[in-house]
Amino acid sequence: MKNVRPKSGDVYARIFSAVKGVPAGCVATYGQIAEIARASGPRQVGYALHSLKEGSGVPWHRVINAKGEVSPRSGSDSHELQRILLEAEGVEFDARGRVVLGRFRWKP
DSSP, X not given: OOOOOOOHHHHHHXXXXXXXXXXXXXXXXXXXXXXXXXXXXXXXXXXXXXTOOTTOOOOGXXXXXXXXXXXXXXXXXXXHHHHHHHHHXXXXXXXXXXXXXXXXXXXX
């Protein structure tokens, strides 16, 4: 039997489903979502989230990098919006601008 490669839409749907599972007040890392969604890696999660249309209902702001940081995006201020949205949900940042993953990381 041939090794069938999933379409990116199928992987993206799994990524979006995983991100929708992250509750308010919690964060997940790109790698954590990649593992749950069986994606090729954290970058694919980033690409999927970047493709979201406004009003999608996917809480993209709850996904951060493995250092606990909001990843800056070139040509956009969405990283500032991301921090604002997280803080509004009660997620706290330390003096270095990092989320304490031991406290706020989602444990599915």
